[in-house]
Amino acid sequence: LYGWLLSQPQIRLFNRNHLPAVGNKPAMLILAQKLGLLIPDTLITNEAEELGKYSAGSAIAKPVAGGDFCYSLEQLHSSVQFRNGCAAMPAIVQNKLVAPEIRIYIVGNYAFAFEIRSQHLDYRVKPDAEIIPLATLPDEVELLRKLMAHLRMDFGAADFKTDPKTKQLVFLELNSSPMFVRFDQMVKGSLCEAMIQTLLG
Incomplete structure (x- = not known):
């Protein structure tokens, strides 16, 4: 299905023209650092x-x-x-980085940020993480927008954790097709609405 969608230029898709670096974690880290985001050692x-x-x-x-x-x-x-x-x-x-762990979604011109509280090193291990929408977007949003623009992405979610020494947010990775249902539930459908409006625009 995805291959067929790619062959139909009249159908709007997220990240239709993204660069190959999107799927390469080492390349993504290097590029993020060059654009000003902090990355782990x-x-x-x-x-x-x-x-x-x-x-x-x-x-x-x-x-x-x-x-x-x-x-x-x-x-x-x-x-x-x-x-x-x-x-x-x-x-x-x-x-090893520490809490708070932050996930930022960029959807076209929209941005959403969430804190993820989990007892596990990787919150995806068990579906018991607490997800808290943030009223104020972190400063890293603008650098993330730069990264996504460079990669020709219009939709994605980036994960950050905190450096225990500096207390600054550190970029981990950027996902071009992130899971979003639980996060969308926490903002009462606003994430999906942003996706719809971006695709319709």
Whole structure:
């Protein structure tokens, strides 16, 4: 269906002309940093020796290509089989950030921000996170708009966590087709209404 939609230029789609970097987490991080967003200290590796340099509880890991949750580095290390000191696939390893965790949706000219409160490292693990709409948009919204404009995106959601030392929001990733139902429920349908108005416009 998506392929057919792409072949029909008269049908309005979100992110119809987005750049390939949208689907590449390392490229996204580098571009976000160049445009002024703070990013975590990041290492991409599959070497056990490199992973062993982190102190316990100081880092997290997630797949370079996405498609899975974020884990503590200890969880990753214990679940991956290493051969000759290397895992089959590299991981993105980053310093561990803290709450508050913020998700920002950009829909055309609209923006929505939410705080996510969860007991889990990755709130997606269980559907028990508390989602709180923010009355005031974070300053990072404008930098996020710059990033999305550069990537030719008109719809997306970016995740941020807080640096425990500086208390500043740190960019984690930008999703071009984010889940939105629970967030939309918390703003009584305003997110979906923004999507409809943007597509109709």
